[in-house]
Amino acid sequence: MIEKPKTSFELMSEEYAWPMTAGEVSRLTGITRRALRHYDKEGLLKVARTGEFVANDRKLYYPADVERLKRIMVLTTYGFQLSEVAVILDGDLSVADALSMRLEELRQQERRIRNLILFAHFAALVGDDVFETLAFGTSDIDAFAEAVRGTERFRAYLARQEVLSEEELDALWSRYCDVVEDFLEIDGELSFAAMELVVDRLRQWFGDAYYPADEGDLLSLWTLFSDGADAAELAEEIGGVGTAGFLQATVFFVWAKRTLAGLAELCAATGEAASEAPLGDAVRDYLVRRVGLGEGWMERAFDPDECSAFCDTVLGYLAKLIGDEDAMELMGLGDEADAYRECLGRLLVCADEHAGVRR
DSSP: OOOOOOOHHHHHHHHSOSSBOHHHHHHHHOOOHHHHHHHHHTTSOOOEEOOSSOSTTOEEBOHHHHHHHHHHHHHHHTTOOHHHHHHHHHSSSOHHHHHHHHHHHHHHHHHHHHHHHHHHHHHHHHTOOHHHHHHHOOHHHHHHHHHHHTSHHHHHHHHGGGGSOHHHHHHHHHHHHHHHHHHHTOOSTTHHHHHHHHHHHHHHHHHHHTOOOOTTOHHHHHGGGSTTOHHHHHHHHHHOTTHHHHHHHHHHHHHHHHHHHHHHHHHHHHOTTSOHHHHHHHHHHHHHHHHTOOSHHHHTTSOHHHHHHHHHHHHHHHHHHTTOHHHHHHTTOGGGHHHHHHHHHHHHHHHHHHHHHHO
16 A cells, blocks of 8 residues: 655644754754744744743744744745745635735736837837836837827718727727736736737727738838827726737737748848849838838828838848847747848848939
8 A cells, every 4th residue: 555645844843853942953854043033023933932841931843833944934935024924824715825826916017028028129129218118208219100190081070989889889999808807917928929919909809990911011000009099998997907018029020030031031032142122122122011001092192101110110120129038038939039130231231322413
């Protein structure tokens, strides 16, 4: 018959002589005598006093005291304050349940730190400081997105929601809330893949709420995060300050990863022998579509020079991105950074030639 292993409490009770003094418990557990005195002062340990075994009214520790001490150490290691530890040990909440709750809090902190790191990379790429970008947005992309929001066609799309019933409107925005909440729950090693799925869902929602947006349409999704936009304000209500900015940065990085892949395909398709002028035209045409200016009504909102200047700007963002090793690793492109760097270097030369011809 297989014997059930003894618990640490049982082994400790059998293998050591009890009671123990504070010094003996300190040597056994590695916890300082000062800490033991502090726990006693705070009422966390209620040990016996000297009896027939020890003189000078010393504290006496029994196995149950050391077992309680182990729980105190585990809880404080996970960040519980001593006042919280007392409530947990003497209340109805089990140590296991308390740890489960704390682990979820730590996961939330981890996710927020990940989002802050992602946003810091984004702010560095667009050339603004983190505070400026988080508080006020990134000037170049925001300016174009705001111009899109100001077009008559976009205002007409916004007006579509005014004819929805209250139930339809609630259902529409409830789906948006689900997307934001799922974004805030992303964690784990496959977090960027999960981010891509969230951005795809956000794009699907955008299509239902306003108008269909292509997979590479950066500006359309960017309109969701303009100052005062309902989607931006709702995201902040759900996830707290900074959530809209975190989502915005995620949209950018997902767009950038897929755009880099498309540029690499374009570069490979043209071959080394392709002349720079046609390739420069192809790069511009590709980026026009990728930023969302390919639709006739949207392209007509800007003059050709503005479109080209914006494409040059985002191409510059991509060039900085492939030099950011951490950001490339985050997107799962770390092993391909050199290839992208070589390809984009060639495309930048072609784009410069294209711009020179245009000027």
